[in-house]
Amino acid sequence: MQHLKPLLKFTQTQQTNLGFGLIALLTVGSEHVFSVFAFSCPCNDWNFIYGNVCLLVPALALLILSYMLSNKTWKLFTGLCLRKRKLCRFNYTFGFLCVFLQISVTAMVAPLSWIAVALLKGVYFECAMTGANVTLFSSHLCNDKYPHCRTELEQFPCDGTSVPKSERVAVLSIIRAESQVLGWILIASVMMFTFLLTCVARCHSPISYMQLKFWRMYTQKESEFLDSYTAQHAEKLAKRNLTSFFELTKPTPMKSPPKKAWEKISSFYKFQTMDDYYSILHKYVCTCEDLENPTARASVRSENDFSNPAALAFLDEGKLVM
Template identity: 80%
Template structure:
């Protein structure tokens, strides 16, 4: 795992700087390898099922994997079973849904990239459509130019058949053209939706562009220092406990944040114009009257939980959770 840390760190930086461009590139490469070495249309009654499975199931797997690799997912669901009563509250449930939609929007990058590239290449769509047992579709696709189309359509994707090569290639060209049109329409739709959503989020941003830029820098630094402090404190605590165990001595006192404090800083945060807190941790340490008193720590409210506006989604950035 230690050997993978540089790669993980690089991937996280690429996600924040290039907007998941690296994920898209890896998805495109995976699709190319799969279609070149693993995909082979059966050219029988299984065409439709096989083509759709190869097109959609990897996309579903990438969606689930994206959920699993998102810190936001685990931040949202960890301890959820102990908060069932709160889900009945409309405000809480609405905030929960908003955060889940943010996670889903991010997670859709990889599966949509897979589907778009697969449609542009056309091999999965070609295999699927030649196996579609729909009379209306076959009559619309076939014409007098393709005499073997109605009865042997499922054999068209394969070489070495009795079907004339010119007829086979002409029909496959039509199907691949339809696939590419669908692919470009999908890409254009996703790009337009992403642009409009970003514009809408930035339009309703409660802060200016430069403050948003500063906030992003602060969020990155806080995340880095939190990992560093957590690692150092865990190392000290483990060393103290092991020393006490092997030397048969009482452990020296060490201060640790109580459970309630961890719960407070693990919630999502919404910026409000009446305060200047840049994160839930920032709010916690500034609003807690007595940090030495565990009871005071637990008294800090987090009414902003599950309310993270889209313009400030980077505050709870998705990073690989390993």
């Protein structure tokens, strides 16, 4: 896990499409290793189940893993059970679903990459379809030229069977061609969906291209500095408490943000055209009346916004943590 951190950090600091490309590349590599060293079609009644499990279950696992590694997932669900009354309101629920959709679009990169590559290679689809007990498919696949096709189709993916090699190759080539067609259709559909989604998001962007570029740089730097400041403050607080404990002395006064402040900067920020703020933290420090007074800080109004600006909503916040 530690060896993957530099790669993930590099992914996070690049443009979104490059980050998605690296995620897809890692998925392709994993699929290749699995298909070469772990996959083996049973060539019996288990063909259909085994082929579909190898095609879809790893994709489901990658989807769940993508959700788990997303900062936005835990930002969305942390404390959600304590906001039951708000969830009953339509605006709040709609915003929640919009943000979850944004997270899901990012999380779908790895599983769709797995399925697309697996379909292009064809081995999982080949195994599954030779075990499919569907008369229509068998009629489409088999004809009078292949006498063993209907009765021994399950044996076709394996060598060492009584079925002539020429017949096996001819039937399997049809299945593999259909698998590759489905793979290319999936890839083209995903690319078209991504392109249209990006176009819609950019068309509804409340800011210009250059300001959006600046916004990305700002949010990236703010996230980096927030992690750094949090680590430094936690280290100082831990050292103070341990020093006080072992030396049997009273702890020296040390300021820390109150609970309300943490809650406010943990919410989602919705950009308003009349605002000049680039994040919820930026808005908090600029609108707080008295940062030295915890009481005043706690009184700052929280808008509880869920939705992000359209231009950043779907493709620019797929940050992973590990």
